[in-house]
Amino acid sequence: MPNRRINMNDNIWRDKYGVCHVEGKEKKDVFGLMGYAHGRDRGMQLLLMRILGKGRASELLDSSDEVLEIDKFFRRMNWAGSTASEIDNLSPEAKEVTDEYCKGVNRAFSEKVPWEFKLFGYQPEPWCTEDIILISRMIGYLTLAQSQGEMERLLIEFVQAGMDEARLNELFPGILGGLDIDLIKKIELQERIVSPVSLWNLAAPVMMASNNWAVSGKKTVSGKPILANDPHLEVNRLPNVWYEIVLKTKDSYAMGGTMPGIPVLLIGKTPNLAWSATYTFMDGTDSWIEKCKDGKYMREPDQWIPFTEREEIIKRKKKDPVKIVFYENGHGVLEGDPNKEGYYITTAWAPSMSGAVTLNNITKLLDIKTVEQGMDIVSRIETSWNLILADSQGNIGYQMSGLMPKRREGISGFVPLPGWEEKNDWQGFEKPEDLPRCYNPECGYFVTSNQDLNEYGNVNPINVVMGPYRSDRIGKLLSEKNDITCEYMYQLHYDVFSTQAESFMKILAPLLPDTKQAEILRNWNLEYAADSEGAFLFDQFYKNLYLGVFGANGFGTEAVTYLDKHTGIFNDFYINFDRILLSEKSVWFGNRTREDIYIQAAEKALNTRPEKWGDDRKVIMKNILFDGKLPKFLGFDRGPITIIGSLATPHQGQIFESVGRQTSFAPSLRMVTDLSSDAIHTNLAGGPSDRRFSKWYCSDLENWISGKYKKLSPNDSEKCYKF
Numbered sequence: 001m002p003n004r005r006i007n008m009n010d011n012i013w014r015d016k017y018g019v020c021h022v023e024g025k026e027k028k029d030v031f032g033l034m035g036y037a038h039g040r041d042r043g044m045q046l047l048l049m050r051i052l053g054k055g056r057a058s059e060l061l062d063s064s065d066e067v068l069e070i071d072k073f074f075r076r077m078n079w080a081g082s083t084a085s086e087i088d089n090l091s092p093e094a095k096e097v098t099d100e101y102c103k104g105v106n107r108a109f110s111e112k113v114p115w116e117f118k119l120f121g122y123q124p125e126p127w128c129t130e131d132i133i134l135i136s137r138m139i140g141y142l143t144l145a146q147s148q149g150e151m152e153r154l155l156i157e158f159v160q161a162g163m164d165e166a167r168l169n170e171l172f173p174g175i176l177g178g179l180d181i182d183l184i185k186k187i188e189l190q191e192r193i194v195s196p197v198s199l200w201n202l203a204a205p206v207m208m209a210s211n212n213w214a215v216s217g218k219k220t221v222s223g224k225p226i227l228a229n230d231p232h233l234e235v236n237r238l239p240n241v242w243y244e245i246v247l248k249t250k251d252s253y254a255m256g257g258t259m260p261g262i263p264v265l266l267i268g269k270t271p272n273l274a275w276s277a278t279y280t281f282m283d284g285t286d287s288w289i290e291k292c293k294d295g296k297y298m299r300e301p302d303q304w305i306p307f308t309e310r311e312e313i314i315k316r317k318k319k320d321p322v323k324i325v326f327y328e329n330g331h332g333v334l335e336g337d338p339n340k341e342g343y344y345i346t347t348a349w350a351p352s353m354s355g356a357v358t359l360n361n362i363t364k365l366l367d368i369k370t371v372e373q374g375m376d377i378v379s380r381i382e383t384s385w386n387l388i389l390a391d392s393q394g395n396i397g398y399q400m401s402g403l404m405p406k407r408r409e410g411i412s413g414f415v416p417l418p419g420w421e422e423k424n425d426w427q428g429f430e431k432p433e434d435l436p437r438c439y440n441p442e443c444g445y446f447v448t449s450n451q452d453l454n455e456y457g458n459v460n461p462i463n464v465v466m467g468p469y470r471s472d473r474i475g476k477l478l479s480e481k482n483d484i485t486c487e488y489m490y491q492l493h494y495d496v497f498s499t500q501a502e503s504f505m506k507i508l509a510p511l512l513p514d515t516k517q518a519e520i521l522r523n524w525n526l527e528y529a530a531d532s533e534g535a536f537l538f539d540q541f542y543k544n545l546y547l548g549v550f551g552a553n554g555f556g557t558e559a560v561t562y563l564d565k566h567t568g569i570f571n572d573f574y575i576n577f578d579r580i581l582l583s584e585k586s587v588w589f590g591n592r593t594r595e596d597i598y599i600q601a602a603e604k605a606l607n608t609r610p611e612k613w614g615d616d617r618k619v620i621m622k623n624i625l626f627d628g629k630l631p632k633f634l635g636f637d638r639g640p641i642t643i644i645g646s647l648a649t650p651h652q653g654q655i656f657e658s659v660g661r662q663t664s665f666a667p668s669l670r671m672v673t674d675l676s677s678d679a680i681h682t683n684l685a686g687g688p689s690d691r692r693f694s695k696w697y698c699s700d701l702e703n704w705i706s707g708k709y710k711k712l713s714p715n716d717s718e719k720c721y722k723f
Contacts, residue, residue: 047124172576544604
């Protein structure tokens with residue numbers, strides 16, 4: 001084996017897959033080495049994330065107007081400006097871990113700074129705990145909590161476009177408490193979904209969906225629980241968001257997926273416990289309507305209070321700096337200029353000041369021995385996730401995390417409310433133990449796939465959500481089998497059967513004509529495989545159905561087309577629209593019957609020449625810094641690769657344009673672990689390193705495409721490669 005090290009005695013090395021293994025006496029030692037590994041293997045990625053999060057991309061990378069808008073977005077969020085108080089609240093253990101991690105990152109940068117930054121003339125400042133908190137907030141918000149805010153903004157746009165209350169109630173059932181249509185029409189929006197300003201186009205990952213599930217030992221061959229996870233993130237980027245690592249101390253081990261910049265195993269396994277995560281769609285983002293004039297906002301009965309002004313200077317390479325003033329009050333940052341009389345919105349994200357509590361608890365996770373203890377720990381994480389856990393004693397459990405605002409009765413948080421009425425303010429946060437949770441379900445398994453999980457809690461954190469199709473399919477397959485193995489879980493990871501299509505085809509099939517095209521669709525096996533013509537024709541039908549219902553009787557064909565092609569609205573929250581499309585009757589149908597609408601959509605679809613589903617499902621994996629600007633022969637970009645699946649299959653496969661660039665949702669990292677062994681089985685859409693000329697740049701990509709899994713174990717004593 002090339003580059004093999006003989007008699008290696010140091011405490012950091014690579015196994016045969018290039019995955020980093022570290023050894024130390026104590027927890028702080030291995031996290032220090034994790035920082036060193038992140039700095040060496042993913043230095044470009046973590047520095048780019050920090051540059052973005054601090055709103056310094058115009059200063060250090062690119063002074064274009066588009067990048068200026070990116071900086072404005074991050075300066076508005078101000079995640080980097082409120083970290084000092086969080087550091088003071090870190091526990092001694094969390095402080096020790098973060099300090100050692102930062103030392104490790106800085107040791108790596110003292111040896112070698114990624115050469116790409118020399119091109120920009122940037123010498124990075126030392127990595128510090130403030131940066132860890134910044135990155136943790138970015139991971140919790142970007143395109144996750146943000147998508148919730150976009151849906152709330154879309155509601156405002158629908159109201160201002162004249163959509164009537166009957167159609168709004170069908171589209172957003174049960175969550176429109178407090179809706180004042182006349183007041184919402186007065187809001188002056190500065191940005192619109194249908195004509196968005198680009199927010200970022202560099203290192204910040206697009207993160208949205210995932211599957212995770214666990215089965216108890218009574219359904220497995222080994223007699224111990226098996227846990228699986230496959231975060232559905234943006235895969236058309238290099239390096240991958242995830243960085244795998246194996247940590248080993250004298251008493252224990254931990255291994256799994258990390259994100260460079262923070263000393264955390266986000267998904268993984270110890271000798272006693274395994275855990276996995278998906279996003280919840282908890283509504284932790286609210287907007288208030290503010291009545292403004294002369295730089296002030298109104299409060300009852302007739303008080304006018306000055307906004308707090310925060311001035312930000314954005315430096316720009318070879319251009320004059322730009323000064324921006326943000327106006328803030330207790331509801332967040334105002335969108336607009338309060339010196340101009342009018343109605344504007346302020347918006348707040350519940351975990352915007354988060355960090356310490358999350359780090360204090362998640363550093364404990366490596367010492368937890370049972371699911372019950374783990375559920376208590378993860379429930380206190382401030383950002384919102386669906387966490388499934390399994391332990392070596394045979395237990396499985398589900399726990400939602402996140403700061404859920406307490407609101408007055410009858411208010412969901414989805415509708416912007418008058419900010420001048422005190423009753424509309426948040427009244428603290430709900431107790432972690434009241435969030436959705438489940439311990440040792442009687443059926444022997446638990447699945448999350450970003451579906452509505454409110455039924456498992458004493459409160460209802462979720463307002464808009466992805467559909468149940470993926471969880472229904474996975475749950476059905478788990479329920480039918482009682483001799484489950486890791487290999488069976490691999491099959492589920494690659495499953496492309498659509499229960500969504502199944503629901504629509506029950507209605508459509510009897511309506512299809514007797515033609516060759518229709519026969520292809522009628523005989524389709526409901527799988528979104530790369531060579532499927534039926535999947536292609538059904539997708540054409542589905543898009544025409546959208547246009548026929550929401551274009552003709554809703555918000556216009558042009559707007560529907562834009563939302564479909566250039567945003568994630570239909571991709572993320574399709575169940576809100578599917579409920580209407582599958583209904584026998586709806587105000588959205590106008591004077592037409594459901595059958596007539598389906599027939600018209602099918603006629604248009606069947607006039608399309610059938611293609612294979614995979615023919616137009618190819619993406620180039622682009623380097624996050626150079627973004628396809630370099631010649632292909634240099635090898636910074638890879639592909640094209642074919643993305644199988646659809647938005648509603650267990651192997652999710654989505655490709656669409658967002659903020660001016662092609663993006664994708666697909667399983668970025670797949671992980672399976674049987675609690676009967678000290679191993680996890682994974683594959684990654686990329687490789688360990690962000691160094692283009694490293695053999696580990698894309699070393700796992702073929703496994704990811706072909707469905708092969710590598711085995712990671714702390715007992716692997718073969719130190720194959722230098723680190």
